[in-house]
Amino acid sequence: MSTNRQIKITVTPHYLQEQSEPENNQYIFAYTVHMENQGNTAAQLLTRHWIITDSEGKTEEVRGPGVVGEHPHLKPGESFEYTSGAILQTPVGSMMGSYQMRDENGDLFDAVIPAFTLSAQVVFH
Numbered sequence: 038m039s040t041n042r043q044i045k046i047t048v049t050p051h052y053l054q055e056q057s058e059p060e061n062n063q064y065i066f067a068y069t070v071h072m073e074n075q076g077n078t079a080a081q082l083l084t085r086h087w088i089i090t091d092s093e094g095k096t097e098e099v100r101g102p103g104v105v106g107e108h109p110h111l112k113p114g115e116s117f118e119y120t121s122g123a124i125l126q127t128p129v130g131s132m133m134g135s136y137q138m139r140d141e142n143g144d145l146f147d148a149v150i151p152a153f154t155l156s157a158q159v160v161f162h
Contacts, residue, residue: 043076044111044138044148052157053122059157062126066155069120070104072136072148074111079141080148081110082117087134087150091127104136128157 050068057065074080087099102108109117123132133152139145 042078042080042138042140042146042148043074044080044136045073045075046136046148046150047071048132048150048153050132050153050155052155054157057157059128064125064128064155064157065122066125066157067120067122068132068153068155069118070150071116071118072109072111073116074113077113079110079112080138080146082108082136082138082148083145084137085134086137087132089123089125089130089132091125091130093127095126099134123155125155130155 048068048070050066053065053067057063082104084100084102085104089097089099105119105121111117131152131154134150135147136150137145138148
């Protein structure tokens with residue numbers, strides 16, 4: 038099994054302050070995933086695997102079929118975007134993972150989701 042096959046994945050996280058309850062150690066985040074097939078072969082997303090880690094080192098793994106109830110099929114040049122969420126017990130954490138994909142020849146490969154930070158803290162530059 039190879040990796041990526043030119044499936045570009047970018048993730049944009051957002052802290053949902055209005056839904057979070059810091060006093061109860063509940064920090065809620067939304068994240069938008071954009072995936073684009075930059076290769077020459079069509080591919081379909083089969084499953085997802087996320088590794089969610091909070092700032093105390095607590096790790097949760099999430100595996101399941103598709104994303105938001107869908108199994109997007111991306112032809113070369115096509116993209117797909119969805120938004121989902123995560124709940125942490127700390128104000129900072131990270132996520133990373135992979136999507137198992139199948140190309141039009143039936144070959145399986147993993148599209149890697151680069152690590153990104155979830156942060157409820159305001160950063161001043």
